[in-house]
Amino acid sequence: EPEVTQTPSHQVTQMGQEVILRCVPISNHLYFYWYRQILGQKVEFLVSFYNNEISEKSEIFDDQFSVERPDGSNFTLKIRSTKLEDSAMYFCASSDRRAGGYTFGSGTRLTVV
Amino acid sequence: AQSVTQLGSHVSVSEGALVLLRCNYSSSVPPYLFWYVQYPNQGLQLLLKYTSAATLVKGINGFEAEFKKSETSFHLTKPSAHMSDAAEYFCAVSEGNNDMRFGAGTRLTVKP
DSSP: OOOOEEEOSEEEEOTTOOEEEEEEOOTTOOEEEEEEEOTTSOEEEEEEEETTEEEEEOTTOOTTEEEEOOSSSOEEEEESSOOGGGOEEEEEEEESSTTSOOEEOOOEEEEEO | OOEEEEEOSEEEEETTSOEEEEEEEEOSSOOEEEEEEEOTTOOOEEEEEEOSSOSEEEOGGGOEEEEEGGGTEEEEEESSOOGGGOEEEEEEEEOTTSOOEEOOOEEEEEEO
16 A cells, blocks of 8 residues: 655754655655644644645744655655754655545654754 | 544543544534544554545444534444554544644543
């Protein structure tokens, strides 16, 4: 069964450093998403991406965050200057159409120290 | 904007007992509704989804959910709990072209 692949599975970074979280969505999917889950809390929507542009973003997705689909297969989330409160599990998801149910990756656990 | 409320952050059942996890939604248009399961230290796995077809939706691992518009509910059930069902369960809603929003989650514990 097709999978969404996320790398790395764990990332530890120092506060203020830039991090890039990588995702390879399912190949024929057109809609891409990032969600995050702070430890023990709910899964929160960050951003959706379609046709090479952001289609929706939450209030969490401020100027420190950016997304990119650089080469037609990867979908990345960049955090420019990480803060302690950015520590969370970040999930990438993709879908072949909106509102059809997403396939999630297994997540990247980001720890900011 | 769409939202879901999951009643009960923690549900505990005995093995073999009925599992009932509650989810109520708020949506201005007919919604799409989903249940996801998250096992410890793993990602989110789709259990089932409602997309305006049959109101009783069957999913994986013996789970099912019934869409009840009059009650704005989409409760998840399983007739007989198994130890392997212990996990966190998330209800989620999407409105047409809007993106998916998750509930706070319900942690299911299964006692031997």
